[in-house]
Amino acid sequence: VPTDFTKVAETAIEHAIGLCKYISNSEIVLLHIIGKEKERAAAEIKIKQQAEQLSQTSGIKVTYETRTGNIFDDIGAAASELKAKLIIMGTHGVRGMQHITGSYAVKVITHSTVPFIVVQERGFRNGYKNLVLPFDLSKDSKQKLNLAINIAKAFNSKVHIIHPQETDQFLINAVNNNVSLAKSELKSNGIDFDVKMAEERGGFVKQFLSYAAAIDADLIAIVNSQEVGFPEILAGTDERQIITNEAQIPTMIVNPIKSSIGGSVLFG
Secondary structure, eight states, X not given: OBOOSSHHHHHXXXXXXXXXXXXXXXXXXXEEEESSGGGHHHHHHHHHHHHHHHHHHHOSOEEEEEEESOHHHHHHHHHHHTXXXXXXXXXXXXXXXXXXXXHHHHHHHHTOSSOEEEEOSOOOTTOOOEEEEEOOSOGGGGGGHHHHHHHHHHHTOEEEEEEOOOOSHHHHHHHHHHHHHHHXXXXXXXXXXXXXXXXXXXXXXXXXXXXXXXXXXXXXXXXXXXOTTSOTTTTTHHHHHHHTOTTOOOEEEEOSSOOOOOSSOEEO
């Protein structure tokens, strides 16, 4: 859990604790990135105190890391070194310069091989009981499925598949193939689900966000479509819109590589 000791970082920690209570043998690592080595001593006092307090109050093992560097490179690097299965990160929305804003969050995610759950100020509530899984024609849509299945198993979730409305038969077939795969995998894993088609053509992101808000979803699962090195001013427009959605629904986002949760889990 990357922390800058702000309210959204506290919310991310709350989500991590909630997840760990559902998944056995899991641990939390708090990570604070400092810009200069002279800041380390003060930062370590603060984060050590926070980790010890959280361990006592939650009953979950909480440790900490303080690293000199920048959030774009070092959050993902630390998670990989720690063999973390998931990064829980808070975002401050699309405005603000000093913290992890929506555009910064997309850049952090793009530089990591570890999946993320990105939260705003909305708390953990009672777990991730309703999970929205948007599916389009992208092959990468399949790569979030295993992660979503494991989350659904942990929380006994219902998965709500939503897909765009298309008129071109080639696009219809591509979407249907992805949805059919998802349905088959969910059935074989005994997970409750339903399937909905967007009511209008175009504007799919806006439609599935409205749908997620309407059913009071607890989590949205997407694949990051951005690439490392893509100009920041253009990158992640849809991703920013999703992770900073007005309903503040947490977003699970994975880069298009093989990724799954299984066995003992370390949330870093």
